[in-house]
Amino acid sequence: MTKLLGIYGSPRKGGNSDILLDKIISGAKETGAEVKCIYVRDLRIGGCLECGGCDKTGICIIDDAMQDVYQLLQDADVIILTAPVFFYGLPSQTKALVDRAQAMWNKRILEKSGNALKTYDSGRGYIISIGATKGQNLFEGIELTAKYFYDALDMEYKGGLFFKKIEEKKAILKHEDAIKEAFTFGKRIAG
Ligand SMILES: Cc1cc2nc3c(=O)[nH]c(=O)nc-3n(C[C@H](O)[C@H](O)[C@H](O)COP(=O)(O)O)c2cc1C
Incomplete structure (x- = not known):
């Protein structure tokens, strides 16, 4: 059974990326995946201090x-990170x-x-992102960050879903195709 971890990365509760990840998780659960979730906005996680404390351990x-x-990241076979674009x-x-990480x-x-x-032995990672504008490079920064996040976790970055021109809190609900795509995506990647 696939162990899937969903990371809700928006500070806005019930917003666009939350809605998409909820759908993805519904799809994944249909395959029998074991799902755990992290709501980053509810956690107190300080920034890296670059203290070198982890260098040798x-x-x-x-x-x-x-x-x-850390334990949840290590236990997962599949991780899905969702987040809106904030300043690219x-x-x-x-x-x-x-x-x-x-x-x-x-x-x-x-x-x-x-x-x-050169090989990844700990599973697969995906990114789901949403932005208000339509710039060609809108997801470039987020995608690179996700790729190297998963690299640190010894997981292969496998792409994701990206939605432009979505701004208001639940605007994604007006895009039926996006909601359907999220559900299908969840089913596919958890299988
Ligand atoms: C602080 C902040 C910075 C943002 N920066 C960008 C940006 O650089 N490009 C963009 O297209 N949208 C930007 N947005 C808009 C959000 O990405 C957009 O509203 C998104 O739908 C929010 O998703 P959420 O409901 O999941 O939080 C920004 C919003 C905020 C609050």
Whole structure:
């Protein structure tokens, strides 16, 4: 059974990315996947201090909500991160979670070397993102951040879903195709 972790990365409760991830999870549950969720806005996760505490151990020394998140990240076979575009990047609360994956990056390079670093043995990662405008490069920053987040987790980045011109809180609900696509996506990736 696939162990799926959904990371709700928007500070806006019940907003567009929440709605999409809810749908994806409904689809995934139809396949029998075991689903766990993280609501980043409800957690107190401080930014990486670049203290070097994890350099030789792969373990972060900051005692906050991230300590439980590390375990969830490690246990998952599939991770789906959802977030709106904020100034071409992730919302700062969610970026703090991503930056704290530096400890997992150190763990990875302590445990693996050479060619082994070219393979991903811990599963697959996806990103779902939404932005208000229609710029050609709207998701470039977020996608690169997601790719290297999953790299740190020893997971292969497998792409995702991206929706432009969505701004108001529940605007995505007017886009029936997007909602259907999210449900189908959940079914497909959890299988
Ligand atoms: C602080 C902030 C920064 C934003 N920056 C961008 C941006 O750079 N580009 C863009 O297209 N939309 C931007 N937006 C709009 C959101 O991405 C958009 O409203 C999105 O639908 C919100 O999704 P949510 O309901 O899941 O939070 C920004 C919104 C906020 C509040």
